[in-house]
Amino acid sequence: MPYQKYRPIFDRVDVPHTERAWPARRIGQAPLWVPVDLRDGNQALAEPMDTPRKRRMFDLLTGMGFKEIEAGYPSASRTDFDFVRHLAESGDVPDDVTIVVFTPARDDLIERTFAAVEGLPRTVVHLYTATAPVWREVVLGRDRDELHRMIRRSATQVLRLAGDSTRFQFSPEVFNLTEPDYVLEVCNGLSDLWDASPDRPVIHNLPATVEAATPNVYADQIEYMHRHLTRREAVILSVHPHNDRGTGVACAELAVLAGAQRVEGCLFGNGERTGNVDLVTLALNLYAQGVDPMIDFSGIDRVREVVEHCNRIPVHPRHPYGGELVYTAFSGTHQDAISKGLGRYDGGRWEVPYLPIDPADVGRTYEAVIRVNSQSGKGGIAHLLKTGYGLDLPPRLRADFSQVVQRATDASGREATAADLWELFEATYLAPGRSSGWRTAGSPGALVRALAREGIKVEILSHTEHAAAGPATAYAECRVNGETRWGAGRDVSAPIAAAQAVLSAVSRASARPAP
Numbered sequence: 001m002p003y004q005k006y007r008p009i010f011d012r013v014d015v016p017h018t019e020r021a022w023p024a025r026r027i028g029q030a031p032l033w034v035p036v037d038l039r040d041g042n043q044a045l046a047e048p049m050d051t052p053r054k055r056r057m058f059d060l061l062t063g064m065g066f067k068e069i070e071a072g073y074p075s076a077s078r079t080d081f082d083f084v085r086h087l088a089e090s091g092d093v094p095d096d097v098t099i100v101v102f103t104p105a106r107d108d109l110i111e112r113t114f115a116a117v118e119g120l121p122r123t124v125v126h127l128y129t130a131t132a133p134v135w136r137e138v139v140l141g142r143d144r145d146e147l148h149r150m151i152r153r154s155a156t157q158v159l160r161l162a163g164d165s166t167r168f169q170f171s172p173e174v175f176n177l178t179e180p181d182y183v184l185e186v187c188n189g190l191s192d193l194w195d196a197s198p199d200r201p202v203i204h205n206l207p208a209t210v211e212a213a214t215p216n217v218y219a220d221q222i223e224y225m226h227r228h229l230t231r232r233e234a235v236i237l238s239v240h241p242h243n244d245r246g247t248g249v250a251c252a253e254l255a256v257l258a259g260a261q262r263v264e265g266c267l268f269g270n271g272e273r274t275g276n277v278d279l280v281t282l283a284l285n286l287y288a289q290g291v292d293p294m295i296d297f298s299g300i301d302r303v304r305e306v307v308e309h310c311n312r313i314p315v316h317p318r319h320p321y322g323g324e325l326v327y328t329a330f331s332g333t334h335q336d337a338i339s340k341g342l343g344r345y346d347g348g349r350w351e352v353p354y355l356p357i358d359p360a361d362v363g364r365t366y367e368a369v370i371r372v373n374s375q376s377g378k379g380g381i382a383h384l385l386k387t388g389y390g391l392d393l394p395p396r397l398r399a400d401f402s403q404v405v406q407r408a409t410d411a412s413g414r415e416a417t418a419a420d421l422w423e424l425f426e427a428t429y430l431a432p433g434r435s436s437g438w439r440t441a442g443s444p445g446a447l448v449r450a451l452a453r454e455g456i457k458v459e460i461l462s463h464t465e466h467a468a469a470g471p472a473t474a475y476a477e478c479r480v481n482g483e484t485r486w487g488a489g490r491d492v493s494a495p496i497a498a499a500q501a502v503l504s505a506v507s508r509a510s511a512r513p514a515p
């Protein structure tokens with residue numbers, strides 16, 4: 001492959017040398033998250049969202065607690081224009097939410113943008129122009145000065161059309177490949193033109209439009225701007241990382257360490273090409289460090305479902321925090337560790353191996369945490385039988401049964417659910433017969449023989465069973481390795497209740513093998 005075609009970022013742009021404070025910093029509070037799903041994400045869809053889908057996304061975003069939302073590029077299409085009008089006319093924008101609208105630096109499009117936002121209580125008008133040398137030459141056909149004049153002319157027009165409740169945002173698109181002195185010249189000039197002040201701050205949004213370097217380079221670029229932007233207390237330093245190198249999240253996190261106060265991105269990382277930075281991962285990364293993300297992810301499956309509906313793009317099952325499989329363990333040692341960790345978890349500090357956060361915090365149940373296939377071991381199998389059927393297998397029986405399961409899953413190549421495991425357990429230790437629990441488990445049957453093989457001597461002295469209405473219950477008085485104990489079982493079916501009763505008597509007496 002002709003790798004010589006490509007150059008490192010250091011040959012493409014002047015990367016500023018700066019004193020670096022970011023490597024030693026920690027993130028102690030969430031930045032302002034700004035979802036751009038309705039603009040940047042939306043425009044990367046084969047079928048852009050219509051008003052009902054946009055509205056569903058908007059309601060999701062406000063419900064989750066986002067306070068600034070980029071609602072569209074109203075001059076680009078009728079759909080975007082209509083949606084912004086819908087927000088303005090419906091009066092449905094919550095009092096604490098600000099709508100951002102995006103516009104290029106072109107007179108007619110700026111005018112149309114202002115026509116769209118008329119009547120909205122609070123808006124940010126977001127002006128953008130690509131500033132990197134290749135874009136100046138190839139796309140815009142303007143040199144530095146010409147482009148600067150064009151930006152200032154448009155910014156002046158924005159100022160003229162703005163009402164008191166309008167704030168201003170500028171994005172030097174492809175900031176990461178633009179000369180730092182040029183970005184400062186343009187941005188500082190706009191802070192003056194728009195008269196940035198602490199009570200009406202200007203947003204300078206510095207995008208990694210196409211990721212082009214390792215995240216530490218972006219952090220250096222951001223820290224340089226953080227140190228050199230004028231009217232700094234009146235400027236909100238924002239970032240907008242894309243994910244071309246797969247390091248969008250790292251870029252955003254390091255940028256926050258380097259001084260960024262606001263982060264634009266999309267839920268589950270939708271957006272042009274490889275997407276915008278993923279706000280779900282960013283926010284929950286903070287949460288997992290004990291920092292309030294200021295966004296509610298307590299129903300992450302619903303968030304995912306709405307995003308999939310609106311984008312018509314599925315979220316990967318292994319997507320951090322929200323994917324279908326991310327709180328599930330298939331492999332034996334992981335299952336064993338999780339099962340032990342969950343067993344000890346008392347609702348306080350989270351110390352469960354292999355699970356970075358408690359699945360319950362994002363609305364996931366523990367049931368799906370452990371799934372069994374041929375990669376699984378005795379810990380996971382025992383966990384499923386215990387949580388699914390109340391069967392607490394003694395350690396030695398676990399080892400015996402896991403070999404049975406392994407043979408079955410190896411042969412089928414398939415996953416075994418808790419119900420499959422029960423069926424296998426019944427066929428192995430309790431068969432035949434299903435009409436009464438005791439006819440199977442109560443006779444000195446296969447279960448008792450299996451326990452004896454593991455060194456646990458069980459004699460069933462007496463038993464009762466109730467299965468008239470509702471779940472069957474069963475009681476057993478057993479002599480287990482010489483000690484007399486009662487065991488109880490309760491389940492929808494009598495065989496399971498009976499097996500539970502015997503096994504619970506076993507575990508109460510002693511799991512130790514007979515001398």
Ligand SMILES: CC(=O)SCCNC(=O)CCNC(=O)[C@H](O)C(C)(C)COP(=O)(O)OP(=O)(O)OC[C@H]1O[C@@H](n2cnc3c(N)ncnc32)[C@H](O)[C@@H]1OP(=O)(O)O
Nearest residue numbers: 040043073075076077104105106128129130139140173209
């Ligand atoms: C990084 C980003 O996400 S940027 C946003 C990307 N999203 C979109 O582009 C979706 C919406 N865009 C659109 O619907 C259209 O591009 C429109 C309505 C904005 C403009 O449409 P058209 O007038 O047909 O132009 P076209 O789509 O071909 O865009 C190219 C023109 O825009 C100019 N342009 C590009 N960026 C800017 C800018 N920030 N400010 C002013 N002009 C710009 C180009 O120089 C080019 O002009 P030229 O035709 O004189 O060479």
Ligand SMILES: CC(C)C(=O)C(=O)O
Nearest residue numbers: 128171173174207209
């Ligand atoms: C113009 C900015 C905000 C952008 O969308 C990008 O650079 O990707």
